[in-house]
Amino acid sequence: MEALKNRYRREAVEVHCPKHKITRVIYLPEEEMPVCPVCKKKMIIKEVLTEGKY
Numbered sequence: 001m002e003a004l005k006n007r008y009r010r011e012a013v014e015v016h017c018p019k020h021k022i023t024r025v026i027y028l029p030e031e032e033m034p035v036c037p038v039c040k041k042k043m044i045i046k047e048v049l050t051e052g053k054y
């Protein structure tokens, strides 16, 4: 059911690597936790932005 899928509420999450000051915004649960391009470690959730617009 495409309609239901589109209505699913996504969580916008700000993730970062505290060591390298790299910040990215991803959408959960559809995106995976990114890795820092410098140290190749999983980035950490910094803040949940939660946009209900999509």
Ligand SMILES: [Zn+2]
Residues within 6 Å of the ligand: 017, 018, 019, 020, 036, 037, 038, 039, 040, 041
């Ligand atoms: Zn890093």
